Amino acid sequence: MKNTLLPSKRSAIDPFIVMDVMRAAREREEKGGNVLHLEVGQPGTPAPKIVLDAAAAALRQDKLGYTDAMGLPALRARIAAHYREKHNLDVAPERIAVTTGSSAGFVLAFLSAFDAGARVALTNPGYPCYRQVMKTLGMTPVAIQTRAEHNWMPTRDEMRAAGKDGLDGAILASPANPTGTMLSPQDLQMLIETVQGLGGLYISDEIYHGLTYGGQAHCALEFSDDVIVVNSFSKYYCMTGWRIGWMVLPENLVRPVERLIQNLYISAPTLSQYAAIAAFDAGEDLxxxxxxxxxxxxxxxxxxxxxxxxxxxxxxxxxxxxxDIRDFSDDSYAFAKKMLHETGIAATPGLDFDPEFGHAYLRFSFAGKTDQIAEAARRLKDWLG
Ligand SMILES: Cc1ncc(COP(=O)(O)O)c(C=O)c1O
Incomplete structure (x- = not known):
């Protein structure tokens, strides 16, 4: 007889290691140890005041029932206005879907555009959940090993090589996690055209837009309407736990995504949707x-x-x-554990982002407090020096 308590084969995916590191850091804190948090990929500050005020007003004034599956019309209109203001782009609100973070955005992108067996390119290093979710959905992630000397971004030839056995799509983030590097507008356009030339769909994860330290990041929609853009209020807008984001869809995927949302989560949290409308006016604080x-x-x-x-x-x-930590260790997982144990500094092993070469890298997040980062730098110099 089949053991019904056995987990499914599709659930046998790798953990999101950073979450394991966060748990180890929390356990250390619970035992009275101190931790300098350079592992977390989230802002150290809460959502801006006008966002909190908008949420408080919504709590008082609205019954907070479900919204349209695609989101509150006022939020979709505000997101469309954001594209006009930031990128001088006309995006019809009907093409915008409000999601529970960009996590739901890329899952909806995969579900609406690809069938099991689809071959979709991604980068190593890159955001681990793309690969893991693809595997769970029976898709085939095609990893492009990017290189430091190419700014950790794929070249045209590397993208073409990924397509040699056929390519249904590609997903890339710029600015990227875990490297903080970005595509130039020329390279973004080149990659979109290369993927489309191979017959694939380009998915642009723009969750780190707004968080750039030179020029503004370019949006994939500047180069093509036949792409999916995934975005979120988590990072620039400091709203990780509100679980709210959005996607912009090509016309033919609007209704499929709407049907998927109806079935998967009905609608994104209504309170967060009201709050998100205000987030676009928090520019100064952000x-x-x-x-x-x-x-x-x-x-x-x-x-x-x-x-x-x-x-x-x-x-x-x-x-x-x-x-690159190769001068000290070839096992980033053990190194991160030892570093947390001996110095109290939490950072994320590269293995999370690159199963092949991540054993030689560590990701440091600088989203926290400056004094913590200064203290971490001091302890690290003592520890490694
Ligand atoms: C590149 C990238 N995409 C997507 C996500 C998911 O973020 P959220 O679901 O909070 O929008 C993250 C989170 O760290 C990320 O780094």
Whole structure:
């Protein structure tokens, strides 16, 4: 007889290691140990005040029932206005779907555009959940091993090589996690055209838009309407736990995504949707938060080499530095564990982001407080020095 308590084969996916690291850090704190949090990929500050006020008003005024599956019309209209203001783009609100974070966005993208067996390119290193969710859905992730000397982004030839046995699509984030590197507008356009030339769908994860330290990031919609854009209020807008994001869809995927949302989660949290409408008007507060990240980045980028971690590509976006630790260890998992145990510094092993070479890298997040980062740099110099 079949043991009904056995987990399914499709659930046998790798853990999201950073969440395991976060748990180890919390356990250390619960035992009275102190932890410097350079592992978490989330802002250290709460949502801006006008967002909190909008949520408080919604609590008082609205019954907070379900919304349309695709989201509150006012939020979809506000997101469309954001594309006009930031990118000078006309995006019809009907093409916008409000999601429970970009996590739901990329799952909906995969479910609506690809069948089991679809071959979809992604990068190593890259955001681990793309690969893992694809596997769970019976898709075939096609990993492109990117290189530090190419800014951790795929070249045209690498994308073409990924398509040699056929390619149904590609998903890329710029700015990227875990490297903080970005595509130039020319390279973004080139990759979109290369993927489309191979007959595939380009999915652009723009969750770190807004968090750039040189020029503004370009949106994939500037180059094509036949792409999926995934975005979120989690990072720039400091709203990780509100679980709210959005996607922009090509016309032919609007109704399929609507049907999927109806069946999967009915609608995104209504309270968060009201709050998110206000988030676009919090620019001044959010730019102040970003100024702290910039300061943190400059500090960490100057101090890590002094601790002996010299091989790091400069981050122009997001809030991460991806450091080559080969001079000290070839096992980033053990190294991160030992570092947490002996110094109280939590960072994420590269293995999370790159199953092949991540054993030689560690991701440091600079989204936290400047004094914590300065203290981490000091302890790291003592520990490795
Ligand atoms: C590249 C990338 N995409 C998607 C996500 C998921 O974020 P959320 O679901 O909070 O929008 C993250 C979170 O760290 C990320 O780094």
């Amino acid at each position: 730019e102040k938060v970003k100024a702290v990240y910039r300061q943190n980045r400059d500090l960490l980028a100057a101090e890590l080499p002094r601790a002996g971690l010299t091989k790091i590509v400069p981050a122009t976006g997001a809030f991460y530095l991806y450091a």
